[in-house]
Amino acid sequence: MPGGGSGSAVGRGVAMTRVGGDRWRVTRPWPEPLRPYxxxxxxxxxxxxxxxxxxxxxxxxxxxxxxxxxxxxRAHRLRGTGTAEHVVGSLVAGLEDGPRVLDHPGGQEAIRLELTPLGAYRLFAVPMRELTNRVVELDGVLGPRAGELVERLSAIGDWGTRFDLLDAALLARLERGPAPAPEVRHAWRLLARSAGAMPIARITAEVGWSHGYLVRRFTEQIGLTPKTSARVLRFHRAVGLLARGAVDLNEVTSACGFYDQAHLNREFRALADVTPGELAAARVAEGAVSL
Structure with a gap:
């Protein structure tokens, strides 16, 4: 295990970085075939x-x-009608349009993946709308072989070997997964590259589908509607700008396409249950705000 430094290389391209207190982040460059997902x-x-x-x-x-x-x-959604979800093992979380609180008893050792929506659609091989605003057990999505994989990963003490095993499992499943519709892929690319700023009507015209058909297919493969996805992407860009520090709220409002600061504040309340100032003052990492 690493010593007292802020970062440590442990061989085979694996690096450990202290991310607060006695918590460490372990990384290795991803295989090229995984990078699109x-x-x-x-x-x-x-x-x-x-x-x-x-x-x-x-x-x-x-x-x-x-x-x-x-x-x-425990995984508890702050807004909406969902009840607390008690998670007793590894988990899958679909796309969200509101905040969620996670409680951990401590002593965490885990591997965390953030997937593109279309990467998740291919990996999970289920309609993504079934996972929207939900946290479910890993084997409930990937089947009983997921539990076997977790047991094997837990039994291995070497992070490089763990990553080797997981890389192979991910690549094998992605190779068998459903291919997203080219039109949905193009619509998501347009939305993501514009950080939610491109009008949905323009995306519909570029894709060549009717609005209603685009919404149905997009929601099936992404998990959120195009309009809600645009809201989330605008919000996510604003969070990134605020995380850099010393950013004027007027600049964030303009850069992210909000009508005014009141609109910015409403969206932060709706999507995160905090004000922009509160979020800027918090430590945000990979979509998580320490409480």
Whole structure:
């Protein structure tokens, strides 16, 4: 295990970086074939047992958490009609349009993946709308072989070997997964590249489908409607600008396409249950706000 430095290379391209207290982030460059499907891929472990709570805010990404030790104890959506979801193992989280709080008992050791929506559609091989605003057990999506994979990963102490095993499993499943419709892929690319700023009518025209048909197919393969996806992507860009620090709210409002600061504030309340100022003051990492 690493010593007292802020970062440590442990061989085979694996690096460990301290991310706060006795919590470490473990990374290795992803294989080239995985890169179109992932936003992040990292292991985490804690040297001491310290319970924590984080608020997850919408990012326009799906998440897989493979728990190799203690899992999250509870996943509670702050808005909407959903009840608390008790997670006793590894989990899948679909795209969200509101905030969620996760409680962990401490002693975390896990691998966390952030997937593009279409990467998740291909990996999970289910309609993404079935996972929208939900947190479910990993084997409930990927089947019983997912549990076998988690057991094998847990039994391995070397992070490089863990990543080798998981890389092979991901590539094999992605190769068998459903291919997204080219029109949906193009619509998502247009939305994502504009950070939600491109009008839906223009996207519909470029794709060549009717508005209603685009909404149905897009929601099936992405998990959110085009309009809601645009809201989430605008919000996510604003969060990124605020995380850099010393950014004027007027600049964020203009750069992200909000009508005015009142609109910016309403969207932050709706999507994260915080004000822009509160979020800017918090430490945000991979869509999680420490509480």
């Amino acid at each position: 992932l936003h992040s891929y990292a292991g985490y472990w804690e040297a001491t047992v310290s319970p924590f709570r984080v608020r997850i805010v919408p990012t326009g990404r799906a998440v897989v958490v493979i728990s190799l030790a203690a899992p999250f104890a």
